[in-house]
Amino acid sequence: MKRSWPLFVVLNLALVPLTLSERLQESPRIRAERLRARLEALGEIGRTPEGGVSRPAFSDSDIRGRNYVIGLMKESGLEVRTDPAGNIIGRRAGKDKDAPPIAIGSHLDTVPNGGKYDGALGVIAALECVQALEEGGFETRHPLEVVIFVDEEGGLIGSRGMIGELDGKTLDHVSQSGKTVREGITALGGNPDHPEGARRAKRDIAAYLELHIEQGGILDSRKIPIGIVEGIVGIARWDVTIEGSANHAGTTPMDQRRDALLAAARLILEANRIVTEEPGSQVGTVGRIQAEPGAVNVIPGKVDMSLELRDISMDKVRSLFSRIRAEGQRVERETNTGISFTAIEETPPTSTDARLRDLIRESAADLGLSSLDLPSGAGHDGQSVARIAPIAMIFIPSVGGISHSPKEFSRPEDIADGTRVLLRTLLKVDGANLDNP
Amino acid sequence: MKRSWPLFVVLNLALVPLTLSERLQESPRIRAERLRARLEALGEIGRTPEGGVSRPAFSDSDIRGRNYVIGLMKESGLEVRTDPAGNIIGRRAGKDKDAPPIAIGSHLDTVPNGGKYDGALGVIAALECVQALEEGGFETRHPLEVVIFVDEEGGLIGSRGMIGELDGKTLDHVSQSGKTVREGITALGGNPDHPEGARRAKRDIAAYLELHIEQGGILDSRKIPIGIVEGIVGIARWDVTIEGSANHAGTTPMDQRRDALLAAARLILEANRIVTEEPGSQVGTVGRIQAEPGAVNVIPGKVDMSLELRDISMDKVRSLFSRIRAEGQRVERETNTGISFTAIEETPPTSTDARLRDLIRESAADLGLSSLDLPSGAGHDGQSVARIAPIAMIFIPSVGGISHSPKEFSRPEDIADGTRVLLRTLLKVDGANLDNP
Numbered sequence: 001m002k003r004s005w006p007l008f009v010v011l012n013l014a015l016v017p018l019t020l021s022e023r024l025q026e027s028p029r030i031r032a033e034r035l036r037a038r039l040e041a042l043g044e045i046g047r048t049p050e051g052g053v054s055r056p057a058f059s060d061s062d063i064r065g066r067n068y069v070i071g072l073m074k075e076s077g078l079e080v081r082t083d084p085a086g087n088i089i090g091r092r093a094g095k096d097k098d099a100p101p102i103a104i105g106s107h108l109d110t111v112p113n114g115g116k117y118d119g120a121l122g123v124i125a126a127l128e129c130v131q132a133l134e135e136g137g138f139e140t141r142h143p144l145e146v147v148i149f150v151d152e153e154g155g156l157i158g159s160r161g162m163i164g165e166l167d168g169k170t171l172d173h174v175s176q177s178g179k180t181v182r183e184g185i186t187a188l189g190g191n192p193d194h195p196e197g198a199r200r201a202k203r204d205i206a207a208y209l210e211l212h213i214e215q216g217g218i219l220d221s222r223k224i225p226i227g228i229v230e231g232i233v234g235i236a237r238w239d240v241t242i243e244g245s246a247n248h249a250g251t252t253p254m255d256q257r258r259d260a261l262l263a264a265a266r267l268i269l270e271a272n273r274i275v276t277e278e279p280g281s282q283v284g285t286v287g288r289i290q291a292e293p294g295a296v297n298v299i300p301g302k303v304d305m306s307l308e309l310r311d312i313s314m315d316k317v318r319s320l321f322s323r324i325r326a327e328g329q330r331v332e333r334e335t336n337t338g339i340s341f342t343a344i345e346e347t348p349p350t351s352t353d354a355r356l357r358d359l360i361r362e363s364a365a366d367l368g369l370s371s372l373d374l375p376s377g378a379g380h381d382g383q384s385v386a387r388i389a390p391i392a393m394i395f396i397p398s399v400g401g402i403s404h405s406p407k408e409f410s411r412p413e414d415i416a417d418g419t420r421v422l423l424r425t426l427l428k429v430d431g432a433n434l435d436n437p
Numbered sequence: 438m439k440r441s442w443p444l445f446v447v448l449n450l451a452l453v454p455l456t457l458s459e460r461l462q463e464s465p466r467i468r469a470e471r472l473r474a475r476l477e478a479l480g481e482i483g484r485t486p487e488g489g490v491s492r493p494a495f496s497d498s499d500i501r502g503r504n505y506v507i508g509l510m511k512e513s514g515l516e517v518r519t520d521p522a523g524n525i526i527g528r529r530a531g532k533d534k535d536a537p538p539i540a541i542g543s544h545l546d547t548v549p550n551g552g553k554y555d556g557a558l559g560v561i562a563a564l565e566c567v568q569a570l571e572e573g574g575f576e577t578r579h580p581l582e583v584v585i586f587v588d589e590e591g592g593l594i595g596s597r598g599m600i601g602e603l604d605g606k607t608l609d610h611v612s613q614s615g616k617t618v619r620e621g622i623t624a625l626g627g628n629p630d631h632p633e634g635a636r637r638a639k640r641d642i643a644a645y646l647e648l649h650i651e652q653g654g655i656l657d658s659r660k661i662p663i664g665i666v667e668g669i670v671g672i673a674r675w676d677v678t679i680e681g682s683a684n685h686a687g688t689t690p691m692d693q694r695r696d697a698l699l700a701a702a703r704l705i706l707e708a709n710r711i712v713t714e715e716p717g718s719q720v721g722t723v724g725r726i727q728a729e730p731g732a733v734n735v736i737p738g739k740v741d742m743s744l745e746l747r748d749i750s751m752d753k754v755r756s757l758f759s760r761i762r763a764e765g766q767r768v769e770r771e772t773n774t775g776i777s778f779t780a781i782e783e784t785p786p787t788s789t790d791a792r793l794r795d796l797i798r799e800s801a802a803d804l805g806l807s808s809l810d811l812p813s814g815a816g817h818d819g820q821s822v823a824r825i826a827p828i829a830m831i832f833i834p835s836v837g838g839i840s841h842s843p844k845e846f847s848r849p850e851d852i853a854d855g856t857r858v859l860l861r862t863l864l865k866v867d868g869a870n871l872d873n874p
Contacts (some may be wrong), residue, residue: 214688215687216690217693239734243594246841251815253654254712255713256653261705262709265706266702268698287728288731288732289726294725298722300724377685401689
């Protein structure tokens with residue numbers, strides 16, 4: 001649709017009044033156009049034909065993305081190093097040489113054919129904050145560290161390195177790039193054989209703040225620009241195996257079948273019913289399924305599938321699972337199959353810091369932006385950092401709640417507002433007495 | 438468990454009375470031990486670690502199996518040739534030089550890790566009949582042909598060649614062996630570029646008889662040794678595609694999902710309900726399923742699966758499908774997904790010849806064996822041959838109804854009885870006036 005601007009607007013562009021949030025903003029100035037341009041430039045690195053981004057950790061595109069960001073860090077006067085876990089750390093000195101640094105950042109790696117905002121937003125916004133401070137001649141009391149965690153999508157690898165939890169099994173795991181994590185970290189200039197060098201102790205970091213897209217659709221559907229993350233949900237995952245009997249699809253009467261896929265279909269529906277029928281924000285998903293032998297003319301004799309449950313309360317996750325397992329036993333009996341659940345992963349929930357949440361809330365209010373407390377359904381590096389420092393996260397809306405997809409999109413105005421809240425919160429943290437909790 | 442035999446049985450082994458079926462048998466004598474030994478020997482060719490047989494058409498093991506059988510044919514005095522479609526034809530002359538041959542046979546190829554009986558039984562039994570005639574000095578009026586159809590499991594390739602229906606598309610299809618059908622037939626000594634040389638016209642064959650394992654569990658569970666195949670069911674197959682929306686399994690609230698796998702699970706259960714809730718022997722199967730992207734932490738955005746329906750009446754298949762499709766539309770609406778069905782294959786049902794069925798029934802009765810008329814839920818080469826000649830099939834029990842599996846098993850006594858019925862029927866056909874229907 002063509003839009004015609006009233007003449008006085010065109011003539012008065014230079015004099016156009018500041019928005020409410022701009023008027024309330026303190027002097028270090030976030031530049032929305034620079035944010036947008038840098039996110040676009042980063043989105044070109046690993047761009048896919050579908051318009052998404054493939055920048056799995058340790059891939060060539062990941063390395064190019066890192067080099068681009070290291071360049072920006074140096075432009076902003078940061079002192080840049082790669083820690084032994086492969087994390088990039090750009091440091092800006094503070095007035096108080098004994099104060100621990102405030103860390104801000106996110107990650108650069110993406111899922112295959114993912115989006116331009118997940119991770120990248122938090123990195124570019126952190127750089128914008130530092131650059132705004134630099135341009136405004138602002139000095140903080142604490143040193144600042146822009147941290148770019150390595151391989152977030154592969155399982156919070158960099159942040160686990162930072163808290164000393166990178167074990168041999170994880171290092172030997174073959175990452176999405178085809179390299180093992182160990183090979184990948186080495187290629188980035190880390191030193192995976194001495195990961196203890198990356199380790200930060202409790203109180204080594206004053207606070208960790210991260211700006212991220214919501215990935216869900218709550219802020220977008222409710223038109224709220226700022227989300228304050230209450231905590232990161234706990235995740236439990238199972239491999240589910242259903243054993244039936246493979247047989248000829250033409251010659252086996254319906255009442256003599258032990259069809260593993262039919263049993264799986266029932267279990268999928270029952271799990272969904274159990275997760276959805278009680279109030280709350282818990283989620284449950286079967287994302288992966290394989291039927292064997294998998295031929296059009298053979299009754300499936302075996303199904304392997306995944307089950308994942310998430311909630312901010314692990315008790316709720318456990319209670320949902322026990323109901324699903326009980327239902328599984330009924331399906332087992334009624335379909336003459338065998339159903340087994342093997343727990344493969346359990347990540348406990350993480351709480352964000354209440355004082356930091358208050359500072360985010362105040363900052364949003366200062367800028368005239370409404371905010372909403374909400375859980376993060378996705379995992380983030382903050383989960384690791386929370387073990388050694390207070391953490392908080394700021395979410396901005398994802399249009400349509402879409403993420404991990406070429407269609408992932410956040411509006412430039414939301415990006416700028418989120419970055420302003422990040423900067424303002426950072427300055428409040430710098431002024432607050434968070435060092436001695 | 439050790440079993441102790443009463444002394445008189447041990448002493449009288451050589452004098453043990455003939456069974457009813459042995460007493461009723463005519464002079465050409467089926468040798469049960471030879472049948473068993475040859476089936477075992479054939480089962481060693483392509484034997485898998487699980488005790489099954491992998492002898493896909495055109496593979497090295499298929500070629501070795503064919504060479505073994507060609508050797509047996511020559512031992513029995515048959516004149517052996519490979520037709521341009523790759524079928525092996527072993528001919529024994531008859532008294533009447535103008536009479537068309539009676540054909541008996543089956544196939545040697547198997548599904549991957551299949552059983553020792555599917556196909557092989559009919560081949561070894563046909564050879565046993567000819568050998569018994571030879572040993573008994575029996576001459577038939579009609580010439581006899583033992584036919585070993587090529588690549589039955591890959592889609593009745595050899596028998597389609599025999600009726601002139603082997604088209605370029607089929608010849609270019611990559612078979613289970615990795616070779617195209619064209620390359621495979623060439624490797625077997627056929628001439629796929631001139632398949633018309635394999636073509637037999639109407640009345641070129643007096644009748645076609647095949648002995649086969651039931652593959653289902655009807656004869657076994659009812660303890661009936663002989664099945665008389667009423668017809669071969671019609672088969673219709675569809676590719677079913679369900680389009681939802683892939684999204685983050687942690688951040689997407691349950692009520693904002695468009696989960697393609699959840700919709701697929703509902704459709705699988707509805708299809709099963711529709712197929713089972715009305716009386717009859719129709720079957721319906723979803724054997725293949727794939728969810729994309731197929732990750733534990735991503736809501737499936739797309740599911741591809743198969744749907745197969747079989748019945749002796751194509752009208753019933755069509756009516757079942759229209760009910761499943763209607764149910765699919767309801768699922769589509771209720772899950773906010775898109776479901777489409779693409780017909781990929783339709784094989785009409787085949788009737789066996791009523792006169793031949795009567796001769797099988799008489800033969801079984803002569804031998805004191807009970808018999809049951811039943812449909813074949815599986816496809817067989819007889820479907821093709823029925824286009825040019827009267828056909829019939831004799832089934833023997835599959836223990837537990839298992840086939841296409843290393844566990845496929847038929848008892849030696851059932852194999853011998855089935856072969857006796859085949860031979861007796863063959864001789865009745867030779868005496869009957871089937872040439873001028």
